[in-house]
Amino acid sequence: MKAVILAAGEGARMGPFTASVPKVMIPVGNRPILEFVVRSVVESGIRDIFMVIGYRRERIQSYFQDGKAFDARITYIQEPKQLGTAHTVRQAKPGLDGPFLVFNGSNLIDRAFVGDLLDHADAPAVAIKESDRPQEYGVVTLRGKHVVAITDRPREVTSNLINTGAYVLDPAVFDLIDRRAEEGHHDLPGALSEWAKTTAITAVESKGTWVDARYPWDLLRLNATALQGVHDVRAGTIERGVAVHGRVSVGEGCVIRSGAYLQGPLSLGPGCEVGANAVLLPSTSLGKNVRSGPLSTVSNSILMDDVNLGPSSVVHDSVLGSGVVARAGLLAASGPADVLIEGEYHAVRQIGALLGEDSELGNGVTVDCGTVVNERARVASGARLRGTIPAGAVVH
Amino acid sequence: MCGIIGYAGQRDALPILLDGLKRLEYRGYDSAGVAIVGKGLQVVKDKGFIADLEAHLPPMEGTTGLAHTRWATHGAPSKLNAHPHTDCTGKIALAHNGIIENFTALREQLESEGHVFRTETDTESLAHLIEARYRGDLETAVRDALHEVRGSYAIAVVHADEPGKVVGARNESPLVVGLAPDETFLASDVPALLKYTDKVVYVMDKEMVVLTPERAVLKDLEGKTVHRDPQRITWTLEDAEKGGFEHFMLKEIHETPKAIHETLLGRVANLEVNGFLAEDFSSVKLVACGTSYHAALVGKYIIEEIANVPASAELASEYRYTRGAADRPLVILLSQSGETADTLGAAREAKRRGCKTLAISNVIGSSLTREADRTIYMRAGVEIGVAATKTFVAQLIVLYLIALRMGLDRGTLGYEEADRLKDELRSLPRAVLAVLDKEEEIRALAASYGKDARDAFYLGRHANYPVAMEGALKLKEISYIHAEAYAAGELKHGPLALITKDTPVIAIAVEDPTYEKMRSNLGEVDARGARILAVGTEGDREIGRLVDDLLTVPRTSWIFSPVPVSVALMLFAYHVARLRGCPIDKPRNLAKSVTVE
Numbered sequence: 001m002k003a004v005i006l007a008a009g010e011g012a013r014m015g016p017f018t019a020s021v022p023k024v025m026i027p028v029g030n031r032p033i034l035e036f037v038v039r040s041v042v043e044s045g046i047r048d049i050f051m052v053i054g055y056r057r058e059r060i061q062s063y064f065q066d067g068k069a070f071d072a073r074i075t076y077i078q079e080p081k082q083l084g085t086a087h088t089v090r091q092a093k094p095g096l097d098g099p100f101l102v103f104n105g106s107n108l109i110d111r112a113f114v115g116d117l118l119d120h121a122d123a124p125a126v127a128i129k130e131s132d133r134p135q136e137y138g139v140v141t142l143r144g145k146h147v148v149a150i151t152d153r154p155r156e157v158t159s160n161l162i163n164t165g166a167y168v169l170d171p172a173v174f175d176l177i178d179r180r181a182e183e184g185h186h187d188l189p190g191a192l193s194e195w196a197k198t199t200a201i202t203a204v205e206s207k208g209t210w211v212d213a214r215y216p217w218d219l220l221r222l223n224a225t226a227l228q229g230v231h232d233v234r235a236g237t238i239e240r241g242v243a244v245h246g247r248v249s250v251g252e253g254c255v256i257r258s259g260a261y262l263q264g265p266l267s268l269g270p271g272c273e274v275g276a277n278a279v280l281l282p283s284t285s286l287g288k289n290v291r292s293g294p295l296s297t298v299s300n301s302i303l304m305d306d307v308n309l310g311p312s313s314v315v316h317d318s319v320l321g322s323g324v325v326a327r328a329g330l331l332a333a334s335g336p337a338d339v340l341i342e343g344e345y346h347a348v349r350q351i352g353a354l355l356g357e358d359s360e361l362g363n364g365v366t367v368d369c370g371t372v373v374n375e376r377a378r379v380a381s382g383a384r385l386r387g388t389i390p391a392g393a394v395v396h
Numbered sequence: 397m398c399g400i401i402g403y404a405g406q407r408d409a410l411p412i413l414l415d416g417l418k419r420l421e422y423r424g425y426d427s428a429g430v431a432i433v434g435k436g437l438q439v440v441k442d443k444g445f446i447a448d449l450e451a452h453l454p455p456m457e458g459t460t461g462l463a464h465t466r467w468a469t470h471g472a473p474s475k476l477n478a479h480p481h482t483d484c485t486g487k488i489a490l491a492h493n494g495i496i497e498n499f500t501a502l503r504e505q506l507e508s509e510g511h512v513f514r515t516e517t518d519t520e521s522l523a524h525l526i527e528a529r530y531r532g533d534l535e536t537a538v539r540d541a542l543h544e545v546r547g548s549y550a551i552a553v554v555h556a557d558e559p560g561k562v563v564g565a566r567n568e569s570p571l572v573v574g575l576a577p578d579e580t581f582l583a584s585d586v587p588a589l590l591k592y593t594d595k596v597v598y599v600m601d602k603e604m605v606v607l608t609p610e611r612a613v614l615k616d617l618e619g620k621t622v623h624r625d626p627q628r629i630t631w632t633l634e635d636a637e638k639g640g641f642e643h644f645m646l647k648e649i650h651e652t653p654k655a656i657h658e659t660l661l662g663r664v665a666n667l668e669v670n671g672f673l674a675e676d677f678s679s680v681k682l683v684a685c686g687t688s689y690h691a692a693l694v695g696k697y698i699i700e701e702i703a704n705v706p707a708s709a710e711l712a713s714e715y716r717y718t719r720g721a722a723d724r725p726l727v728i729l730l731s732q733s734g735e736t737a738d739t740l741g742a743a744r745e746a747k748r749r750g751c752k753t754l755a756i757s758n759v760i761g762s763s764l765t766r767e768a769d770r771t772i773y774m775r776a777g778v779e780i781g782v783a784a785t786k787t788f789v790a791q792l793i794v795l796y797l798i799a800l801r802m803g804l805d806r807g808t809l810g811y812e813e814a815d816r817l818k819d820e821l822r823s824l825p826r827a828v829l830a831v832l833d834k835e836e837e838i839r840a841l842a843a844s845y846g847k848d849a850r851d852a853f854y855l856g857r858h859a860n861y862p863v864a865m866e867g868a869l870k871l872k873e874i875s876y877i878h879a880e881a882y883a884a885g886e887l888k889h890g891p892l893a894l895i896t897k898d899t900p901v902i903a904i905a906v907e908d909p910t911y912e913k914m915r916s917n918l919g920e921v922d923a924r925g926a927r928i929l930a931v932g933t934e935g936d937r938e939i940g941r942l943v944d945d946l947l948t949v950p951r952t953s954w955i956f957s958p959v960p961v962s963v964a965l966m967l968f969a970y971h972v973a974r975l976r977g978c979p980i981d982k983p984r985n986l987a988k989s990v991t992v993e
Contacts, residue, residue, distance in 0.1 A: 020829050058641075058832065062650045065639030068585070071570075076640035236662065253662015271657075273665035288657050289664055289822055305657065306822035323823045358826055 001048075001121060003041045004092045006165075007034055007105035008054030008079040013342055015216045016356025016391070017321055019375040022056045024105035025063065026219060027304060029226025030249075030267040030285045032063060033213055034105045035070070036226065041103065042072045044114040050092040051105075054079045084186025085165070086177045093174050099124075102188075104165040106213045108222045110229075113208030117166055124173070125202040126150070126192065127166040129210050136214075137162035138189045140203055147201040150189040161203070163189055164210050172199075215341055216354045216372075219319055223302050224283035227265035235270075246282065257294070275311060287322070300334075301352065310363070318352035321375065326361040337370025340388050356391065398479075398493040400571070401588050402462040402552040402562040404607040405579025409461035410453070416581075416588035417446050417463050426473035427466045431480040431489035434458025437556035439489050441478035448761050459609075460559050462552040462582075464491035481520045483527035484511055487556040488534075490526065492519040493584060494548035494569040502544065518547075526553060535606050535615075538563045542604075542617060550599075552582050562607040564599065565617075571599040573612045575626055580607040586629055587637075594629045637780070643980045645781035645874070649966050650832060653825035655776035655786040656959075659793040664818050667801045669794070671754035671770045674805035677726045679706040681751075683715045683742045684730035687784040687869060691791035692730050693862035694958050698792070701859075701955050702799035702817065704808040712738040716745045727751045728798070732779065732787040734762025743767040756794050758787050772798070781981045783873050785966050788866060789828070789959055796821055796956070820956055827950040827960045831967070834947065838964065839971045841945060845900045845929050846877065846972030853895060853926075854881040854965075855903040855917065857910040863958045864904055867965030874980050875973035884917035885910075897925035902968070903943070904961055907933045908954035918942050931961050 011023025018026070024034035041049060049072050053060050057078060067074030077091045089102055099121060103109065117127050126147055128140050134154075140161045141148040150163050167188070177191050185191070192201060211225050212218065230247050236254030238244070246264025250256065253270050259277035268274070268286045275294030286292065287304045293311035301318045303309065309320070310328040317334035320326075332353035338345045339354075353367040356374045362381030367373070374391035383395050399420030403409045413430050428449045429441025434457040442449050446465070464479035480489040496502070499518035502525055507513060511524040525544060530537040534555045542549075542565055550569035554562055564571055564582045574581035574589035574596050581589045582605065586596060597612065599605055603622060606613045614622040641647035663669055680699055682692035692709040699707040710718075712729070716738065727746035731739045734757035743764060746753050755768035758776050765771040776790035800817060803809025809817075846852065852871060856864030861883045868879035882891045884903070895901065901921050905914045915938070921928060922942065930943040933951050940946045949960035973980050 020826065020833065056833070058650045058835075061640045062647070062654065065647075066637065067639075068587075074639075253665075255665045271661040271664060289660055291665065306825065308819055308822065323826050325819055325823075358823060 001046050001099065001101065001118070002050060002096060003046045003048070003101040003103060004050045004052065004089055004096070005034070005037055005041070005103050005105045006052050006085060006088050007060055008052050008057075008082050008088050009106070010055040010082075011106065011213075013215055014213075014219075015341055015354055015372050016359075016374045017216055017219070017319065017354075018055075019321075019357055019391070020056065021059050022054075023213065025056075025059050026213070027285065027287060028108065028213075028219060028222040028302065029230060030269050030287060031226070033108055033222065034060065034064075036108050036110070037103050037105055038064065038067070038070050038072060038074075040109050040111045040114045041101070042070055043111045044118055046101065046114075046118075047072050049074045050077055050095055051075070052077045052079050052088050052091050054082055085188035086191045087181065087186040089169070089188060090174060090177050090181070093171065096171055099168055099170040102165075102167040102169055107165065108209060108211040108213070108225055109166070110209040113166070113206045113210050116204055116206040116208055117168060120202050120204050121168050123168070123202060124170060124195070124199055125168040125204050127164045127206050127210070128161045128203050129164050129206060130160050131162040132160070134160045134162050137212075139163075142203050145202055147192065147196045147203050149193040149196065151193075152187070152189055161205070164206070164212075166210075167192070215339075215346060216319055217339070217348050217351050219302060220300060220317060223285055224265075224300065227267060227283040227285065230265045230267050236272075251288075269305070293328070304357070316352045317350055318354065320353075320355045321357035321359070323358040324355045324360075325358075326355075326365065327363040327381070329364040330361055331364075331366045333369065335369040337368070339370040339372065341372070353385075359389075399465040399584045399588070400462065400491050400493055400550055400552050400582065401464075401584075402491075402554075402564060402582035402607060403579065404460050404560055404562045405576075405609045406459055407579065408457065409459055410456050412581075412592070413461055413463035414446065414450055415591065416583060417465055419588040419591075420465055420584060427475070427478035428464065429466075429478045429480050429491075430456070430461060430463040431491075431554060432456040432458040432461040433554050433556060433559045434460075437482075437487055437489055437554065439480055439482055441480065442475050443473050443478060445761050447759075451761075458559070460554060460562060462489065462491050462554055462562060464552075477515050477517050479519060481515065481517065481523045483523045485527060488523055488527055488530070488553065490519065490523040490551060490553045492522060493550045494567070496522055496545055496549065497547035498545065499547075522549075522551070530555075534558050534561060534563050535604070536619075538565060539604060539615075539617060539619060550584060560608055563604065564607065565604040566599045567601050571605075573597045573599060573605055573607070573614075575612060578609050580609065580612045582607055582612075590629060595626045596629055597624055597626045642974070643781065643970070645783055645785060645970055645980050648779055648781050648785045649963065649970065651777060652786040652789050652963055653828045653832075655774075655790045656793055656825045656828065658775040658777065659790045660797075660821060661775070663797055664821060667797060667804065667814075669772050669797045669801050671728075671772055671798065672726055672752045673798060673802045675726070675752070677752070678723055679708070679725040680728060681715075681725040681746075682707060682709040682728045682730065683712050683739065683746070684709070685712045685736050685738050687788050687866060688730040688732060688736070688739070688791060690862045690866040690869065691788055691795065692728070693865070694792055694859055695728070695730075695795040697859035698795045698955060699799045699802065702796070702809060703803035703806065705802055705806070712736065712742040716741045720745075720749050724749065724751045726754060728754045728756060729764060729768055730756045730791055731762075731764050732758045732774070732784055732791075734759045734764035736764070740764055740767055756791055758790065783870055783966075783969075783980075788962060792959055792962075793821070793824070817953070820953055823952070824956060824959050827952055827956075828963050830950045831960050831963045834964070835967060835971075837947065838967045841929055841947060842968055842971035843975055844945070845902070845927065846871070846875065846968070847975045849877055849900050849972075851894075851899050852877055852879040853891070853899055853901045854879060855884040855887070855901060855914075855921070856881065857884045857904075857914055857917075858908050859955065859958055860904040860906065860908060860961060863962050863965070864902075866962055867902065867904075867969065870966055870969035871972060874969055875976055875978055877972065884914055887917055887920055892920065892924065895921055895924045895926050897927070899926055901926045901928045902965070903928055903930045905930045905932050905939050905943075906949065906954065906957045906961060907936060907951070908957060915939065915942060931964055933957075
C-alpha cells in the first residue's frame, strides 16, 4: 500500500507564517505538521510515500530528504500550479498501481486515524469526523455506511459529519478526475461525490486524532494536541532552583537559569535559553535557539526558531514566527478578537499576538489581542499595535 | 536506530562490512563493532565513531562476518555494551537490532545454568541462549533460541566453527538480503548493499535466512523453506541520497540554513566555544587551503572587527615553509574534512613553533582534530558535492562565535553589543532562506551572464573580497569558466586592462565600510563597457542605477554580509554549471578532500 501526501499548497490563510515555508512545514510541538503525517503513516506500516510538493518545495525536500531518517521511502512529485486537490492527487498517478491512501499534509493526525482508514483499505473510503463547525467544511451525506455526496461549505447544515480529506482510492478514479478536469473541475470532494453514484465509497468515522490547520489560531490547537505526546527529556544545563512540573522536553544545549518555572506540557528545542525566574506554562513550544528572557511569562504559545523574547515580557495564546525579536517588556495578552485574514474578519474566542518572522519590536511594545504583525516589520519602543501591520512596515 | 550488515563470500569481509556500516551511519549510533570468521572468530568493537574503530582495528582476515552500529537502549554507550556480543565460549558472535522483552527472565535462567554475563544489554542473553541450544548446527540453535524469545529483533549470527555461514532473522525490525554471484549480504537497509548488488530479497517477520557464498535460503521459524522472488532495486545510491534534488551541491546549498542552526546549537546563549580564547596571545593566525582559506580570510575581518584582536590568514601550503615571526599567535586551522595534508603539516609546524593550535573541522575524530590542541566542530552535516558550500558558511559561523567569545573574554566587546550581534547570528538562517527563494532570479542571471562566458571577473572589497574569491573559485571548480577575483581597489593597478565588454563582472556591492569606494570602482568598470551584475543590499536604491543587473540579499550588519552573499554566489555558480551541462558533483581533476601535499 502506498500513501500520497498532499503538501503542495502555500496556505495563504496562515497569514505571516507561510512567508518562507509552506503551510505543512509550520512547526507545532516543535515538529513540522507534515512530520506528524509522515510518522503516523510509517507507524501504520506504510513506507512508500508519494509527496506532492509545490510552494517552497525545497523546504520540504531539505527536511525529509529521501525519508530514510523517518523509515520511509519518499518520492517527490512536483505540482507546478495548484489547481485543486484532485489535480494534486492526479500528479502521483504514474507511481500508483493499486489502491492507495491520500492524506492532507497540513492535518495533524495520529496512528489510530491512519489505522482506522487502513482497516477499510480494500475498497474506496473517506475518513469522516464529527465537527462543531461543519459549515466550514465538506459535509458528508450518508446512506448507511456509504457516502452519497460531499457538499462543500453547505448553506444548510444537514449533518455534523465532515470530510477530513483522507481517503482510500484506487486508480480507477483517475479517469473521472481527468474527465472533470476537462470541464474545469479540480476538486477531489466533487470527484468523489460523482464517483459515489457508481461506486460504493465507505465512510469511516475515526476515533483517532485529526486536527485541521487553516488559520493561524488553529496552530495553537495543533500545538496543544501535539504536545500531549511530548516525552520527558532533560538535556542541556538546568541550573539549580529550576522547578519543572509535568512533561517537559528540554533539548540539547539548552540553558535553563535559576528560578525558572516550567509547567508541562512544554517542548524546548535545542539551544534554547530560558532566563532567570522566567515562567513557561502549558502548552508552549520553543523552537531552536529561542531565548525567553528573565522574568518573562509565556503560555499556550508557539515561539519558532531563533525568537528572542526580552526580559519581563508577557505572551499568551500567541504565535511568534522565526527570528522575532522583542526587546524588554513585550505585552501580548490574550482575549477575544476579530482577526483580519485574507480580507475576511474572523471572530476568535481567545487569541494573543500573531507576529511574523523577523519582525522586530522595541522596548515596552503592547500588542492588542488578535493583532497580526506581518513579516519583517519594525516597531519602535513604546508603540501600541492593533489590527494588521503590513510586511516590512516601520511603525513609530 | 541500529544498523546491521553481514557478509558471506570469497572476498575479504572487513572492507565490505565497514563500507556497509558507513552507509548506515545516517541511522545514528554511539558505538560500532565488527566480527570476522577466519581461522577463528575475531571481534572488535568500541564506543564512538566508525572512523575511530577503523583506526584501531588489528588485521582481521576472513571472508565471513558481520558488523553493527549501536544506538544505546539497554546499557550505556560503551565498548563493552557495543555489538557484536559473544557467548561464554567466544565462538558465537551476534549483532541485534530491537529489544528482547523477556531478557531479564532469560538472563536469570541462563545465569543459573552457569553462563557468565559481561554486559547490561538485552542482546547478550540471546548470545548465551544460542550457545545453550547449540548442538553443532548454528541454524538450528538460532531457531530453537528464537522460540524462547519475546520482542523485536533483526539479528545476524556467526559461529567460529562454521565459516562461510551467516544466520539472520527478523521480527519487527527491518532486514534485507542482497544476492550477487558467489556472495550474499544481509543488512538493515538497502543502501548498505547497493554498491555490491541491486538484487534483494526482503526478510519478513518471523523468518530466518541462512547465508552462504552460493545462496541465501529463507525459512520460517519451523524450519520450512520460504520461496520469495528477488526484487531489483531500480534507484541508485546517489538518487537515494539526493532526496529529490538534482545534484548534491544543490541539496547542500539548501541545507545551509540547517547547517547554521546546527553550528549555533547550544553555543549562542553562553558562547560555549572553548579554544584558548581567553588566553593572552597578541594575535591570531588563520591557516587553511582552498575554500577554507577564503573562510580564513573573512575570519581575519571578523576577528579584528568583533574582538579587536590582530588577525591574519595564510595558505597552509605556504605557512609551512616560512620562518614565522618571533611572537606566538594562536593558530586556527580550518579544514572541512580535517584530512587536508598541507593543513595537517601546518598544524605540526605551528606546534613546533610553540603556538597553541585550534582546529575548525566538520569531521569528528579526523586527523586534524587529533593533531590540534583543541577543536571546534562545524556540525554542518555530511557534504558530498566536491564543491564546498554549506561548510564554508558553517566555518564563518564558527569564526563569528570565536570572535564573540574572544571579545567578551578580553573586554574588547561590550555585553550589549554582543547581544545585538548574537541576535543577528540567530537571524542568519532566514537571511539565507531569503536568498534561496531567489533561485529563479539567480538562474536567469546565470543564463544571461555565465552560460556563454569564457572569462569572468569577481570584484569585492573588505570582508567581501575573500567572498569574491570564493565566488570565483566556485565558478572555476564546477563550470570550468576562467574566473578571477580582485579587490576592487586594486583594479587600477593592472586588472582594468583585461576588462572589456566581453568579460562579465560580478561585483559585491553590499552596504559595508567600503560601499562608497565600490561605487566609484564600478564606474571605472562601466566605462570599459563590461556588463556588471552586482550583489547588493535589499532596499538600496542607488546601486541599481550603476549596474546592468542587481541581485539583492537581505540587510544585515556588514560583518555578517558574507553569509548571504556567498550563498547567492554559490547558487549562481551552480546554475551556470548546470546550464553548461557540467558534471557538478564530480568536477574533473578534483577530489573532496585533498590528502596529498
